Amino acid sequence: MTSPIITADLVRLDADFGTSATDIVTQLAGVLATAGRTTDPQQLATDALTRETKAPTGVPGKVAIPHCRSEAITVPTLGFARLARPVDFGGPDGDADLVFLIAAPAGGGKEHLKILSKLARALVRKDFLDSLRAADTNEDIVTLVTEVITAEKKKKPAEPATATEQPAAEPTGESTTRIVAITACPTGIAHTYMAADALAQAAEARADVELVVETQGSSSTKSMPNSTIAAADAVIFATDVGVRDRERFAGKPVIESGVKRAINEPGVMIDEAIVASNNPNARKVSAGGSGASAAAADEDAEIGWPRKIQQAVMTGVSYMIPFVAAGGLLLALGFLVGGYDMANGWEAIATGYSPNNLPGNTVEVGGELITFDRSGLALYMGAVLFATGQMAMGFIVAALSGYTAMALAGRPGIAPGFVGGGISVLIGAGFLGGLVTGILAGLIAYWIGSWKVPRILVSLMPVVVIPLLTSLSVGLIMFLLLGRPLASAMMGMTDWLSSLSGTSAVLLGIILGLMMCFDLGGPVNKAAYLFATAGLSTGDEASLQIMAAVMAAGMVPPIALSVATLLRKTLFTPAEQENGKSAWLLGLSFISEGAIPFAAADPLRVIPSMMAGGAVTGALSMALGVGSRAPHGGVFVLFAIDPWWGFLLAIAAGTAVSAATVIALKQFWPNRIAQEAAAREQQLAAA
Known part of the structure; x- marks a missing residue:
């Protein structure tokens, strides 16, 4: 039998749990341990507090929702405390007196996340919060929470129009602005859905707005119909992570912020979207894709280009590391199996022999006979491992360049980034060239993606025009201007290291x-x-x-x-x-x-x-x-x-x-x- 997500022994009313978020989370983890819901309360507290360091979990209404996925949790669980002394969780309206610890199994599926997201959505309802504060017994809290997490969608004000529930908006007159929104947070459990509901409820209270929300969280991955996007007058991105398939919204006026701003100021964001929809000079979603418009709508919070470039390089490094790890370890295994003279003839052995035609310890390499320490199957398999590793290592500069460009300009930046990385290898510019071409390709693709083009060309921009023009530009710049200086710098660094x-x-x-x-x-x-x-x-x-x-x-x-x-x-x-x-x-x-x-x-x-x-x-x-x-x-x-x-x-x-x-x-x-x-x-x- 499935354990209920909350029971009376998981509730504490008017508790004095301390004066800091760390105290509260630690005490609630202890409550879960007493109820037999966690195998390791200290690990659970650590996981929740680690999530807390990424972004405070205080939300409007003087509520906090620390949450995490943890190996110390086996079934979805809610711990609740109504605090005698409110504590600061970074909420927008002061210290929180209602705290939910939302704990999910680390390897759990998505069904339990749907339950957790329902609770998060209920927290934007004032009547629900008033009931929690007025409850007399633990059982009252359990009843209130159970009702909201098991209830079907009945009240329209409490449920946003989601990507899978609402068709494309029909025109209702010149005074109606049609807005589509994306909400997403790093864990995809709570803030994603709270932001969606906050925006939806703000829109429901107005006659001049029609809103469709796509939640890119852990329990909802279905995209809104293309017809809905086409009919939209403006876009709201309230995310702390990248927007999946962002290029769907290319050309639409966009308002962009972190997910918590949509929770705290949904009406303000909707007003900004309306203004943007009527402003021909408003910032548009670039055809460049997910990385093309990373700045926040709030100018005070806008990320500068130096920071964007640094983040893009780190993205490129992150994508490059699997090539390095796999390739490097395969090279090491090649040496281990085939001997440390494997580098002298791996290509000739791997391509010139087979399991039915194993080499001896003397092999002809480039017209010269070379004697190896090993022979037979060991030499052949060592060469195969080494050759596979070399192929992986051969991609590291291209991967660094390609994914750096992708981080700046989205998917249209990948091809020119890889092309630039290949050119860097060809001319000897190495990883220095890969860094430069990745940044160049990303910036050029971003710029081309910002061009105002006829509508007939919009769909061709990300798949043809941007990759073509950017690859051409990067190639010309590298061959005619930067290639040789970068190659010289790389050679100088190599000589310095060798000395x-x-x-x-x-x-x-x-x-x-x-x-x-x-x-x-x-x-x-x-x-x-x-x-x-x-x-x-x-x-x-x-x-x-x-x-x-x-x-x-x-x-x-x-x-x-x-x-x-x-x-x-x-x-x-x-x-x-x-x-x-x-x-x-x-x-x-x-x-x-x-x-x-x-x-x-x-x-x-x-x-x-x-x-x-x-x-x-x-x-x-x-x-x-x-x-x-x-x-x-x-x-x-x-x-x-x-x-x-x-x-x-x-x-x-x-x-x-x-x-x-x-x-x-x-x-x-x-x-x-x-x-x-x-x-x-x-x-x-x-x-």
Whole structure:
């Protein structure tokens, strides 16, 4: 039998749970544990608070809806507290006195998300909130909540016209403005649907607006009909993530903001959309697609071009990493199986032989006989693995360029971005050229997408005109202007890396170690990683050493923090103590992000400590001449690291420095929040 989403033992009325959002979430997680709804309340609290750091969950009505998906939850669950002392959750109208903890299983399907979204939509109804505040018993709360999450759609004011429920709007006169809207938040559980309802209810109260909303959340993925979009006079995008298939709205006047603005100011956004629909100079949705109009409608919140370009480069790096990881590991496996002289003849072996025609240890390569360390099936399979890895590595510059362009200009930017990346490889400009062509292709495609063209050409712009003109422009710029200077710069950097030795190599290791531990997976970390992977395909010894230093330094923070929580448990919050139990494994796997919860909670102590250890690891790795043919994998790719003992020694030294430093800082410069949390935990244990 399916467990009800809320029961009386999941409710607390007029509770005094503390004075901060952390206190409230931690206490509610304890309520769920008492009711047998979570296997690990500390992990649940950590997951919910991690979501809270991305965006506050306070909403209009003095309500907070902290929510998350968690491995510590097995069935969809709602915990509710009516607080005796309201607490700040970042809501627009003050401290919240009603708090729902919405907890969903990490691997759950979409049915439970539909239930959760119904609750989120009810929270914009004043009568529902008044009933929650007036309820006398836990059972009254359960009844009220159960009614709204099980009710069918009956009251039009409480339900927006969604993409799947309303056909294209029919003309109703010159005074009616037809608006279509997209709402989306990162988790797709609550804010997505609350924004949809807030907009819909604001529109219902007016005679001059017809609104259709498409919720791009976790429980609704159906798109609104093209006929509805064609009939619309303006578009509202209220999202914290990219709009899927944004090019459907090309040419429409657009008002754009984060999802919370639609919850807080739905009427204002509708007014802005009406004004935009009557303004021929209003900003339009570009034919360039999802990245073409990233600025917010509110000028004060508008993202500048430098920030957009930085985000686009990070997007390109993120899409490039799977090529690097797969290709690099396959190269390493090729060396492991076929021998470390595999690079001398992998192409001839992979294409000239087969399982029925295995090579001996002497193979003709380019008219010259070369003797290999291995022969037969091992040599052939090593060559196949190596060849597959080379093909993957051959795409990294094109992927970097193509997806950087896509982030700026949407899907029309992909083709010219890949073309620019291919040109960069051809002329020897490498990843520097890929960065430049990705940015160029994205900006040019964005600009062309903003052209005002006859309506007959609008549908051709994203699939023909923009890719054609942008690819031509990028090709001409690279071949005629930038290609040779970039190739020279790339060659100079390669020669500099090859010449590094002694003190200069150690200094580079220190710098890379500091970068890897500064933001733990952020832009600085990614820049260091990109620098390391850029030269990996060349097989140059200096590049292999840089890769080893970067990977070793990136492994230090999670391992060090895990060690620190083990050695001095009382210096860390209960949530951090739980994170420490698994952080070591993330560190051994080269997942620096395992340290983010610690850094987010206490950046002034954690980040400098991690940077100190990272610098030691990077310096020692370079000093010992450690090289890695694998771009990822941590200790699980020791077979591709030489000398492996130097790699482990560097990690151990950096871990010791970071752990000792963070313990010292927390000991002699105490963290008040951690001390209070530890004290509460001790009180609960004593009770």
